[in-house]
Amino acid sequence: MSTAVPAVPAKAAARPATGVRSKAPTLRFERTFKERGARYLAGVDEVGRGALAGPVSVGIAVVDLHTQKPLSGVRDSKLLNPAERERLEPLVRSWSVASAVGHASAQEIDTLGIIAALRLAGTRAWSDILAAGVTPDMVLLDGSHNWLSPAEQLSLFDQTATDPGCDAPVHTRIKADMQCLSVAAASVIAKVERDQRMRELHVEYPEFGWDVNKGYATAFHRDVLRAAGPTPYHRVSWNLLGGEL
Template sequence: MTVAEPRLTLERRLLREHTTLIACDEVGRGSLAGPVAVGAVMIDAPRSRKRVPQGLRDSKLVPEMRRADVAARAVSWVAASAVGWASSVEIDEIGIMRALGLATIRALADLRAHGVVPEEAIVVLDGNYDYITPAGATGLTVRPVIKADRDCASAAAASVIAKVARDALMTDLHDELPAYQWARNKGYASPEHRDAIREHGISPHHRASWSLTGPSTLF
């Protein structure tokens, strides 16, 4: 099966109307444990005319052994990149959608610290819902785009950068609590992860408000 390659068609069109474009995508939304992460990348018109990095895809379509190399190429390609986080405790306290917005706001704040002005950009958000504005962001022009991480090279870059960062964190947490096998499942609902929760209970890194011991599902 041929996998469609992300392009820069939308980015180039939007950059005729805006000086910069920020693309955002989340990872970890369906995980049972660990934080949610949102990648954010900024490109401008000159970057949009460069060749898309080799192998760049939505992170779910990049083999795990290749993701770090693809993410490194993506970081070099974009003008700036950042990853924002919201913890499992925050997810329990405010819900996953508000937590996604909070993580995005933090990613945008990191970009701002590197000289990016989000209010001057068009913010392309993967999905069909603007979860940034309800979380308290103001002055942004947000454009949700369904399947942006598949079709738009900038969103694919945000996706793979965030995925590599979050997977590294979950691997580190595995060393702290190896029973849950997070180095393999990255906190998602694999059968071994469900079984470990039943045997050992939940850890401080689990999303306690979620149904953690139901049927095994990989998201």
């Protein structure tokens, strides 16, 4: 039995997310950690936290506070259009001392909860940084809550994880993705990699338009959910239809 679903909307031309350019992020704040003896600082940011489908993804970009030069054009990924992010992603990768993106799936989000899933994705990225032979002295995390460090009390995540996770000091900063170049760089690589995963999932479920909405709660996405129901890539523990029965 087939179910009618809305037509996928045509993809809009790439354009900046805002008509006003924000002030470019710098390494000024990161360099204040040199006074604390830090040399390698890891900028960390997440993408996909508010989506209804797909993974939550955590990017890490490590900078050398002694020698790092600025990288032109980098902004918080939300302020860049897709073409700009795609252009900058390989530049950020080569500019960084080390970089990585970790993911936690929709099923892991449903099982663990979003905070533990963020920590799981961050731990996977952190492990890749260490495997590259770089040990950051300090972490700069966007936001006001340190979800990256292992929880003090054991949770399902901590009991099943095989890696102890980030053991470096974590400094949180609201709007770090707007002001701090390392964190903006992390947001770019996380966004590009997660978007690529959503395009791959779009091939499997094209009716949801994930190549356009990337799994976020657009009206179109919810219309298809009403008609067709969730896929294995939806976070079924979430209120997918916004309070509707």
